[in-house]
Amino acid sequence: MKTGIIIKREYLTRVKKRSFIITTLLLPLLFIGFSALTTYLTVKSSSAKTVKIVDDSRHFVNKIKSTKNIAFEFSLSPLDSLKNQLKAGEFDALVYVPAFDIQQKQTVNIFSNEQLGIEVENELSDQMNDQLRNERLQTAGINQQQYEAASRSTLTFENKVGQEEKKSNSAIASGISTVSGFLLYFFMLLYGMSVMRSVMEEKTNRIAEIIISSVKPFQLMMGKIVGVALVGLTQVLIWVVFLGVIFIGFGSMMTGKIDAQQATQIAQAAQGSGKAEMMQMISTTLGGINWFSIAGWFIFYFLGGYFLYAALFAAVGSLVNEDQQDAQQFTTIITLPIIFSFILMTAVIKDPNSGMAVFGSIFPLTSPIVMMARIPFGVPTWQLLASAACLVLGFIGTTAMAGKIYRTGILMYGKKVTFKEVGKWIFRKG
């Protein structure tokens, strides 16, 4: 079939280009590199620090343990001479604990030449506050075990959404919504513009007329649109496989190499001073999410949204002459709904079931991004079906309209085209 020949050419010319290979391989590599770097920096031994403590309160002497990176030493030297030593660089920080009432608040000064990282402070805070708590408990007559038993968090929360009381987690859901939104926005614009540029090239260098003496203009247009869609799918597929392999490999490498302390450090670095429990919960919920369903819908909305907009981009490309301004104007008009749906997405994440969210997820110009944003939060089946049907009708409609515009516009040179004329083409036969 002739359209197949066109699809093949459109696909191969793009996939063989150096720029395709570079972006496809480069992006995941950058992503991996970045994540690896952050993790590595956290895990790697930061330079060992020596911290001297002068403890006039006598609560902490020999009770503060040194860590892998920080050596705590107690000193009985006078404060001033220690300060001089600090200035001379003999050690990294000087902590002064005055005598104080452990039932009252107290500020402890950490003297240093340069601002230390958060590590030292956190370590001191944890260890010293623990120590004080233990002493207060002892004074109150509560032993350690009684205390721990009393202070356990015994309540956890689970989301059960909808009739089937599906488990969900709103943080994760928002994450997925945002990521899909970005990806869809990025792809629809990137590939849509690739179609438009190609149409413009064929018009300006006059190859279009030769092609359409052999095939119908519609076949050329669709061949191009489908070819570019396949390029997009190829790119996504490569990324998914690539990232999947890397994560699995990385994951097993990680579990082999790191120990409990480093794991906690990673957790802390990733979460601020979050609790290990949250990480636990995230991984169970991640495992529980219906990845196939989300991936499936993503592909559907990616293709549907792409086909809808690619047709419009093709139509615009066929109307443009030498005048670059025309191109700009038309392109802006088309990209407006895409940008708008992206903005709408952020509102949708906050309130996935508002009237605006429902409308935006069904209206075909905005539904790809908006509905994908709603799906992780759960969407009633009838709305999903309505949205899918509208999107399909949408891209059939834009493709038919674009076909009529493309057919005439592709051979029209020189004359500046008005909207009125374009309207006539859409409704005129042949």
Added chain:
Amino acid sequence: MQDNNILLSVRNLSKSYAAHKAVDDISFDIERGSIFGLLGPNGAGKSTLLRMITGIFYPDSGSITLDGQPFEGLKNTAMIGYMPEERGLYKKMKVGEHILYLAQLKGLNKDEAIKRARYWIERLEMGSWWNKKVEDLSKGMSQKLQFVATVIHEPKLLILDEPFSGLDPVNAEVIKNEIFRLAKEGTTIIFSTHRMEQVEEICDKIVLINLGHKLLDGSVYQIKQDYKEHIFNLHLSQPAQTVPADITVLDRKENTLRFQLPAERSANDVLLHYIQQQNNILAFQEHLPSLNEIFIRLVGNTPTARPFDSN
């Protein structure tokens, strides 16, 4: 009525763009194996007419009959080869790849396309260019490439719109010879141009259009006969001293004389006049108007053209 000798028949074809009537009620026939000239100035409607014949445009009214059957646009695409005036090619594609692509779009399968492409590339001396990118070709080369892509599927009807524009004399000669050879082998060729001198050399019959209307239709010879003005060139051995009574001298240079004869008079009388003067006739020929002259006369709206019988 079906004449088996006619490959393409166009009847009352019209097409308008918005308010502008580009083609207005044009009809003509083209015989198999002939080289047919479609002439006219720029903007006459030639390109529009050709696009209707190739199926790119649909006529507003009128009919086209190809090989005895009503014309069916792209279904007939395998029978037609079209080289438009504006030469377009994908710049980044390689030569061989490009020919294959266009050949396959015309319906050739890949193996056949490769075989024929190689044949034509060798024939037109483009052998070393198979893997070069189109953007690296000279203008002459890319025109030849385009020509190959137009003929590779052995169309019955070949349509060439200004095929020589921008070609150097050597490459123009190559293409011209190919055109003659293809016609001899039975391909029917429509050659569209506004360069009249090329037409006289190449075409059997022509149609001349201007502003969407057909002005002339017939064989080159017949048209010249119809528009001749009885002008003759005479080359004598000595300068002409006298001139016969009722002839009009148009130009006199050294030993040559160009004159116009009234319709009833015979040129023989003039020859006799000089023979009797012992002035030797070295050369004598009727000056037939060039198509260019005829065209200017017609398009310039001068009433000197004699009405002719359209037979």
